[in-house]
Amino acid sequence: MSATTPTYAFAYLDEQTKRMIRRAILKAITIPGYQVPFASREMPMPYGWGTGGVQVTASIIGPNDVLKVIDQGADDTTNAVSIRAFFERTAGVATTTRTTEATIVQTRHRVPETPLAEGQTIVFQVPIPEPLRFLEPRETETRVMHALEEYGLMHVKLYEDIARHGHIATTYAYPVKVEGRYVMDPSPIPKFDNPKMHRSPALQLFGAGREKRIYAVPPYTEVVSLDFEDHPFRIQSFDRPCALCGADDVYLDEVVTDDRGGRMFVCSDTDHCEDRRAKGFTGEQVHQEAAE
């Protein structure tokens, strides 16, 4: 049997598809927060694995780009490893785990802790792009609601949270208003990351493969989390620092360490945590191990 590997188009997608997606991306950029329909293709991975983000990345990436892929902040989890390998194989591009080295960061549900810089592009994988979808299931209706800037229902939803729980209980995919016009789903990032989108110097692109939508936030664009004067938007806070690097201004993951209730809280952003530890920062877990 011949050992030749099958050859792919650069970055997998055919040129006609890239042109169609590129046109959608340009209109998404010029209408910040508006969801542009696109003819999403079937990708060699299931829906829910980031087919929208992958198609956006495939349409913008070039041979000189350096790609970073994260899944919930981590470079080494299944989704991130698979997508990184996909682009290594189909585009032959350089990849990295370092946020500062990447020209394109594709992400599932986190914005890196290291602030993004001008010239970087972040591509979000989006499951449900329509922020009004769980309030109004009909696409024809949500289209009209966006057209008429009819967002009262979203505020009612947030108000019901307050009535029921005493505070706005939405903790991820927390709706934002972009440049004072479109209400947008920031993708299921923790609301901790919402402020990072506001006037970010990086270009932010969003791809929803199953739902066939692309949207964007250009650099230096207003992204404001919805709230009320008497219930202002607040990000999550943690009552302890990262157990590995001691950072107290980051989003933490809970990691179960044994079957006797042992657990620790560590940075969700693995690159940020490794970077800090390399610089000599340590957390309580490291202190305990040193003491044992």
Place this chain on the structure above:
Amino acid sequence: MTHSEAVATEGGFADPVFDSQAVFAAIMDAFARPGKIVDLGARATAPAPMPAAAAAFIATLADFDTPIWLDEGLGQVPGLVPWISFHTGAPLAGKPDAARFAVLSDARELLDLGRFALGTPEYPDRSATIIAVLEGLDGGERLVLSGPGIEHEAFMEPRGLPSGFLAAVARNNALFPLGVDILLVAGAKALALARTTRIRSA
């Protein structure tokens, strides 16, 4: 083979995959940062006086889905319509509002943006992108830009804009989220003005 057919088959991308990727990366950067001058390179050559940047844009983004409008000056250029057909397959638009892309060689055409597709309230993306050929992108009157993609203010000094351009842009701004998006080109250089980009005199 007629002369125009000979011209039509020449001047496409030498490397369609990587040329179009490089051109798109520059165009995306231009729209993400209005006012920034980007170089689209001499990758595509259409019959003169179509500048290299306009040829590169069309070769990168046009296809059978994107009717193109050419203004009177460009519509009469021998070989240009066959060039577009051969390299992209894009049809000519019968009227301005049917066009996805419009290429204007006479900048005065920028004064009447309302005759192009502006999108609909439900689908504002169904709007035209206008490629306007200017004498140059520097050395003209200094204009101040603001809006998404611009940290505080950006500046541009294009040469050859018609008087009344600022008012035309302001009318386009007022339609948001509807409106057209504009790419100003000269030679191989391009500069984008999104529908959200506000312009005033310095």
